[in-house]
Amino acid sequence: MSDLDAIVVGAGPNGLAAAVTLARAGLAVRVYEKGATIGGGARTAEMTLPGYLHDVCSAVHPLAFESRFFREFGLGRRVEFAVPEASFAQPLDGGRAAVAYRDLDRTADTLGRDGDAYARLLRPLVDRASGVADFTGHPLLRVPQHPSAAVWFGLRSLEQGSGLWNARFAEDAAPALLTGVAAHTILSLPSLAAAGAGLALSTYGHARGWPIPIGGSQRIVDAMADDLREHGGEIVTDHEVTSLDELPAAKAVLLDVVPRDFLRIAGDAVPDRYRRALERFRYGGAVAKVDFALSGPVPWANEEVRSAGTVHVGGTRAEMAASENLISRGGLPDAPYVLVAQPSGFDASRAPAGGHVLWTYTHVPSGSTADRAEAVIRQIERFAPGFRDLIVAVNSRNAVEVEAENPNYPGGDIAAGAPALWQLLKRPVVSSEPWRTPLDGVYLCSASTSPGPGVHGLAGWHAARSALHHTFGTRISPNLSPH
Numbered sequence: 001m002s003d004l005d006a007i008v009v010g011a012g013p014n015g016l017a018a019a020v021t022l023a024r025a026g027l028a029v030r031v032y033e034k035g036a037t038i039g040g041g042a043r044t045a046e047m048t049l050p051g052y053l054h055d056v057c058s059a060v061h062p063l064a065f066e067s068r069f070f071r072e073f074g075l076g077r078r079v080e081f082a083v084p085e086a087s088f089a090q091p092l093d094g095g096r097a098a099v100a101y102r103d104l105d106r107t108a109d110t111l112g113r114d115g116d117a118y119a120r121l122l123r124p125l126v127d128r129a130s131g132v133a134d135f136t137g138h139p140l141l142r143v144p145q146h147p148s149a150a151v152w153f154g155l156r157s158l159e160q161g162s163g164l165w166n167a168r169f170a171e172d173a174a175p176a177l178l179t180g181v182a183a184h185t186i187l188s189l190p191s192l193a194a195a196g197a198g199l200a201l202s203t204y205g206h207a208r209g210w211p212i213p214i215g216g217s218q219r220i221v222d223a224m225a226d227d228l229r230e231h232g233g234e235i236v237t238d239h240e241v242t243s244l245d246e247l248p249a250a251k252a253v254l255l256d257v258v259p260r261d262f263l264r265i266a267g268d269a270v271p272d273r274y275r276r277a278l279e280r281f282r283y284g285g286a287v288a289k290v291d292f293a294l295s296g297p298v299p300w301a302n303e304e305v306r307s308a309g310t311v312h313v314g315g316t317r318a319e320m321a322a323s324e325n326l327i328s329r330g331g332l333p334d335a336p337y338v339l340v341a342q343p344s345g346f347d348a349s350r351a352p353a354g355g356h357v358l359w360t361y362t363h364v365p366s367g368s369t370a371d372r373a374e375a376v377i378r379q380i381e382r383f384a385p386g387f388r389d390l391i392v393a394v395n396s397r398n399a400v401e402v403e404a405e406n407p408n409y410p411g412g413d414i415a416a417g418a419p420a421l422w423q424l425l426k427r428p429v430v431s432s433e434p435w436r437t438p439l440d441g442v443y444l445c446s447a448s449t450s451p452g453p454g455v456h457g458l459a460g461w462h463a464a465r466s467a468l469h470h471t472f473g474t475r476i477s478p479n480l481s482p483h
Contacts, residue, residue, distance in 0.1 A: 004028050004248055006467065008460075009241045009265075010256025010446065012040025012408065016224040017069050017457030018254045018445045021464035023231040024478035030250075031233065034240040034407075038225055040256070041406060041414065042455050044216025048293040048393035051352045055217045057289075057406070057414060058455045059341040059359045060310050062087075062204040064211045064220070066133040067456035072480040078223040080214040082309075082346035087205030089308035090173070090180045091383035092315065097302035098173035104206040114174035121160075121168060121178075122202060124152040129207035136200050137458050139450040140425055141432050153199065161195030165317075172316050178202065179320050180312025183337050185419050186285035186363050188328045189321040193421040212309050212343050216350070220455065227482075241265060244442070252467045254443045256460065258283075258408050258416050259428045262437075262444060274429070274438045281428045281448065284419065285327055285363055286399035286412025288372040292358040293393040297345055299386045311340040313379055327363050332370055336362040338379050355392070366411035368399040408446055415453035416446055427452055435463035441471045 008019045011033035023029045037043060041057035048054065064070055064081060083102070090098040101107045104126055108115035125132055131149025144150035159165065160178065169175045182189060182198025204210070213219045225235060244266055247253060255262055259278040263270060270278075300306055314320040314337035323333040341359040344350040350357045360380075362372050373396040381387045397405070399412025408416050417423060427434055427450045434450050435443045445463035447453045468474050 004030050004250040005472070006252040006254065007032065007247055007250045008254045008256065008445070010040065010408070011038035011221070011225070011235055011237070012256050013042050013221060013224070013455045013457050014445050014447060014460035015040070015254070015256030016221055016228065017460030018256070018464040019228050019233055020073065020224050021461055021478060021480065022467065023228050023233040024480055025468055025472070025474070027472070029228065029233040031228070031235045032239045032241050033235060033237045036238050038235060038237065039218055039221040040408065042217040042221045044218035047291050047395040052293045052355060052357050053216050053350045054291045054357050054395070055341070055343070055359055058217050059343060060210050060212055061217070061220070061455055062201050062210045063133070063454055063456040065208045066129065066204050067458055068134065068137055069457040069461040069480070073224070073457070074480070074482045075220065075223065077482055079219045081211035082214060083209040083211050084307060084309040084346055086304070086308035087210040088181065088310040088312060089305045090176045090312050091300060091302055091305050092173065092176060095301040096173065097300070097305050098177040099304050099308060100177055100202065100205050102206060102209045107206070111174045112171055114169045114171050117168045118174040118177070121156060122199070122206060125149070125156060125199060125203040126206045128152065129203050132200055132203050136196070137451050137456065139432060139434060141430070153196070156199050157192055157196040160199060161190050161192035163190070165190045165195070175317040176315070176320070179317040180314065183312065183314070183320050183324055184339065186287070186327070186415065187324070187418070187420060189324050191420070193419055193424060197419065210309055212346050214347050214349060217455070243267060244269065252441045252443065252471045254445045254460070254463050254467060256408070256446045257444070258410055258446055258448045259444070260410065261407060266439060266442070269439055271438050277429045282418050282423060283366060283410040283413045284415055284417065286366045286368060287361040287402060287414050288364045288368065288370065288399055288412070289361045289397045289402055290373045290376045291360070291395045292391055293351070294356040294358055294390045295354065295392050296390050297356055298342060298358060298380065298384045299390070300384045306345060309341060309343065309346060311342065313338040313340055313383060324363065327365060330365045332364060332368070334375065335379055336372065336375055338362045338376050340380065364399050364412065366399065366413060368412065371396050371398055416448045419452055424452060433466050435459065435466050436470060443467050
């Protein structure tokens with residue numbers, strides 16, 4: 001006999017957010033995790049040399065202070081963060097760079113003739129940052145609680161996601177700065193979904209900054225695990241769930257898995273119509289991950305780039321669009337877009353004295369076996385001459401290896417499903433409660449559900465709230481704040 005109320009499968013950020021929410025409601029909760037360690041895409045490990053702490057996937061957390069789940073959980077009081085004065089930077093040829101400081105006016109002052117245009121684009125969103133986070137943190141099939149934020153966000157996304165995206169600007173720095181953020185999505189450029197994601201992330205960068213957890217992303221999931229255990233929950237690692245039938249009895253089961261794995265685990269119990277809907281769910285482009293142990297900080301040609309926690313390496317807007325659009329057609333660019341995080345410049349615990357870690361990934365077609373370490377090194381060296389000479393060790397993983405490490409990244413897709421606009425509307429199905437499945441008491445809570453990718457815990461929080469209402473008959477949200 002089992003005395004469990006709820007079971008969560010998967011101890012990534014969303015699975016743990018679901019477990020915390022349910023345990024805080026007084027339920028008996030058990031989490032099963034396939035891996036030896038918890039965290040999913042928010043783990044930290046020695047991946048190159050002893051003493052060099054690398055984030056396995058997520059490294060910088062724009063939603064750490066804006067996610068409603070994290071706000072209610074009090075993440076900022078549980079985990080120490082460094083918040084760089086520059087959220088992100090875009091190096092350009094000739095020793096130039098565009099830098100997005102937390103201060104929007106300071107940023108505008110550095111962008112030449114386009115400074116005012118950049119500020120006018122983002123000011124309505126930055127002034128409504130919490131409203132933007134609320135709108136993008138829920139299913140799109142919902143009346144927004146902050147209509148003005150939703151309207152401004154929609155209008156700005158239409159502009160930057162269409163052929164009008166260059167109409168506002170006269171020079172190359174400001175549009176490159178925006179495009180570097182939009183390119184996170186691994187989508188063709190310009191596109192509405194990429195523009196929306198880029199504008200939301202840029203908004204958080206100017207409103208609250210892009211925080212870096214001291215000690216690594218593992219600290220975030222460890223804080224959630226600690227809270228879960230304090231409220232009676234338990235976590236079982238090294239335990240792969242292959243079928244719902246093998247689970248002990250519980251009123252609710254929440255699965256932090258992608259749709260293809262849900263169909264495998266649920267088997268014949270899934271109704272045909274729902275099965276067909278999940279089989280139509282599409283996974284997107286992939287990443288190749290390259291981590292470096294360095295003997296010193298990256299020697300950026302423009303010193304201001306060192307002040308940013310995140311650096312988008314790829315040149316101009318046109319260059320990055322060409323690179324990303326080639327990948328969407330199945331190609332591999334010689335000069336790729338590279339997403340870079342340099343946490344050891346803000347967190348000395350990441351490397352031995354004098355050493356540094358550098359986190360990078362670049363985009364590749366789904367299922368690619370290409371090793372992109374040399375392409376990444378060349379592209380960084382373009383804007384930081386002498387970078388190659390500082391490399392002490394390299395850990396390079398292709399897209400297939402990224403998936404092998406985390407099955408929630410099919411083909412290396414770290415978004416757990418293409419974040420195109422149509423699939424944000426049906427993530428994974430068109431519903432006001434897309435976390436609820438046709439199986440009684442069974443819910444999906446992965447990044448394949450609304451609101452989509454990112455370390456924000458919202459998919460798990462929404463799924464748990466749905467379970468509390470439909471399975472446990474309560475409309476009262478538990479208090480998540482620390483005692």
